[in-house]
Amino acid sequence: MDAAWIAPTLAAIAIVVDLAIRIGALIVVPINRRPQTATAWLLAIFLIPYVGFLLFLLIGSTKLPKSRRDKQLEISTFIIETTDGIEDVSRGDDWPEWLDSVVELNRTLGAMPLVGGSSATLFADYDETLVAMAAEIDTAERYVHAEFYIISFDETTRPFFDSLEAAVKRGVTVRVLLDHIASVRSPGYRATIRKLKSIGVLWQLMLPVQPWRGRYQRPDLRNHRKLLVVDGDVAFTGSQNIIDRSYNKRGNIRRGLHWKDLMVRFDGPVVAGINALFVTDWYSETDELLLRETQDEVEESPGNSVNAQVVPSGPGFDGENNLRLFNAMLYAAQERVVITSPYFVPDDSMLYAITTAAQRGLDVQLFVSEVADQPVVYHAQRSYYEVLLRAGVQIWLYPAPTVLHAKHFTIDNEVAVIGSSNMDMRSFTLNLEVSIMVHGEAFVDALRRVEDEYRVVSRMLTLEEWLERPFRSSVLDNLARLSSAVQ
Helix, strand or coil, X not given: CCHHHHHHHHHHHHHHHHHHHHHHHHHHCCCCCCHHHHHHHHHHXXXXXXXXXXXXXXXXXXXXXXXXXXXXXXHHHHHHHHCCCCECCCCCCCCCCCHHHHHHHHHHCCCCCCEEEEEEEEECCHHHHHHHHHHHHCCCCCEEEEEECCECCXXXXXXXXXXXXXXXXXXXXXXEEEEHHHHHCCCCHHHHHHHHHHHCCEEEEECCCEXXXXXXXXXXXXXXXXXXXXXXXXXXXXXXXXXXXXXXXXHHHHHCCEEECCEEEEECCHHHHHHHHHHHHHHHHHCCCCHHHHCCCCCCCCCCCEEEEEEEECCCCCCCHHXXXXXHHHHHCCCEEEEECCCEECCXXXXXXXXXXXXXXXXXXXXXXXXXXXXXXXXXXXXXXXXXXXXXXXXXXXXXXXXXXXXXXXXXXXXXXXXXXXXXXXXXXXXXXXXXEEECHHHHHHHHHHHHHHHHHCEEECHHHHHCCCHHHHHHHHHHHHHCCCX
């Protein structure tokens, strides 16, 4: 080819490829996506076609690989078939009329049944929670199932690992799941893996991104669940990871940041549902199906009991289970809504549900941290404050240098949700999460006391104060908000 034609030919090819990308994007991107999400992707692709297209190929799908979705469907079907109906539920005078429909919603979306006869104890102190979990492992006779977003071997978590090792030596089967990307990004990852190997537990990485081993999915689809099950009798779940409360990161230590979490210990029938989640995730990673471990006979817990329902969510499900649950409860609330979330980036449906609740005259309160460890999420969260304040939502800022990492949600004086899920689009769409819906006045009262403790040390943000913030902060907040739509 004549050299004079090379440049025009390459230019023509580039134009054709550019047009093909744009036209293809208009056809493919809007399929089964929220309008705002599709718009954000189209904007990226049209402004920077090649980069935007490559990013879309890399992280554009919110679905797990088909093989994983098939496993999820298989075991979800088994769980639903073997846990048919509502068992041992206590329907007292405090039973809300709307609760039956929410229970049915959860069940339809793949949740376990609502069961009664369980007890629930809150743990709000970080170190005491680790001690309590280690102590429970020390009582294990058959098995220990530990599944956490981050597991790290350090001086704070050493007693937890010591208890796992002692359990193995007693002949207890110990299985451990830890999220690959989250753990590998944490200081001490290699030491943690060496420790797990040395103490003899059975361990697996969750959602590993290892294309050289044929294991790959969208790299920011993560397993964010946090749970511990001992012998099918006792379970812990909530917001806390197995790591020092500074997360051992230099930046956090330099700033004095430390995490405040909330975990709950369950006894009774609901433990089987929590264990079923571990069984599901273990099967996804190992192809080993521990069906017998979902069928343990669990006695009702003595004393004050609650009704509880395990609600799993994540990219393995067709619907956004946690988002649908939260919205249903917001619209059902009659008196009071209190939300605690470290990362609060709602989609439009949740934003409307929360502001509508406030405009209906309900007492709506939101607890968030004054400081954060993730700048983009932090600024995106702040971009919602004005509309919330104008609607009448009270925003409480938990003081620095503590990162309030607890995740719970109370409705009136009757129902609460606690678990691993944030109130953000990542937890709604990209993360595997566990939420426990609890009906029981005593449990809600206990959570109210925790909220009261937050309120004592927090300060309430006013609309006047917020409108006086620097212009540069407003710009950063709204720019960060744009990124939240690219799911």
